[in-house]
Amino acid sequence: DADVTQTPRNRITKTGKRIMLECSQTKGHDRMYWYRQDPGLGLRLIYYSFDVKDINKGEISDGYSVSRQAQAKFSLSLESAIPNQTALYFCATSAPGLNQPQHFGDGTRLSIL
Amino acid sequence: QQQVKQSPQSLIVQKGGISIINCAYENTAFDYFPWYQQFPGKGPALLIAIRPDVSEKKEGRFTISFNKSAKQFSLHIMDSQPGDSATYFCAASMLGSARQLTFGSGTQLTVLP
Numbered sequence: 100d101a102d103v104t105q106t107p108r109n110r111i112t113k114t115g116k117r118i119m120l121e122c123s124q125t126k127g128h129d130r131m132y133w134y135r136q137d138p139g140l141g142l143r144l145i146y147y148s149f150d151v152k153d154i155n156k157g158e159i160s161d162g163y164s165v166s167r168q169a170q171a172k173f174s175l176s177l178e179s180a181i182p183n184q185t186a187l188y189f190c191a192t193s194a195p196g197l198n199q200p201q202h203f204g205d206g207t208r209l210s211i212l
Numbered sequence: 213q214q215q216v217k218q219s220p221q222s223l224i225v226q227k228g229g230i231s232i233i234n235c236a237y238e239n240t241a242f243d244y245f246p247w248y249q250q251f252p253g254k255g256p257a258l259l260i261a262i263r264p265d266v267s268e269k270k271e272g273r274f275t276i277s278f279n280k281s282a283k284q285f286s287l288h289i290m291d292s293q294p295g296d297s298a299t300y301f302c303a304a305s306m307l308g309s310a311r312q313l314t315f316g317s318g319t320q321l322t323v324l325p
Contacts, residue, residue, distance in 0.1 A: 103255070139221070140317055141218070141301055141315035141317045141318050142256070142315040143315070144312055144313070147312065157312065158312075189255050189256070191255070197311075198244045198246075198261065198305070200246070200258035200261075201256075201258070201313065202257075203255025203256050205253065205254050206253075206255055
């Protein structure tokens, strides 16, 4: 079983719909992250959380919100989806400490029509 | 503004050849430089990383070369194999940014058999 699981893996929806992407992990890591990947732009950080009570905005948080329901669960929501939010979304986790590697899920491909 | 610039965008190499991917940064506060490898349909995974107190780090066929004065670092893949075909991302992080990773735009490497 994957250590970092993202659901759904693929989603097609319409402009204006509310969408939730979910991430769960079995690695026991406190730190969790949401990124989006766009061709030619690499990965950009949307939100990150260092524990259940700590939520921080990343580089591109506008139009997104998150919820850290438990140490193992971190959800990303698009309240009113727009076409330019079409992208590949990744959840990642890391252990606390200096320069710990981030462990990524396999991504959610989101298309907004 | 992209703080880590990566080139080339794509690279085709013959089996057994050397693959070289370059990254440049502006912010001298960056003090940790990892490379992530991503296969199709998968999330990125840490490949190798370096701190600026050394000029080179080697792990198997993979080597990072670091030039602090030029603010550049590169990934060299020796004896490239078809199984190395993937997208490679350089990244950088620094103290005071909660160790957020700033990623380059990615390089799609194809190793021909």
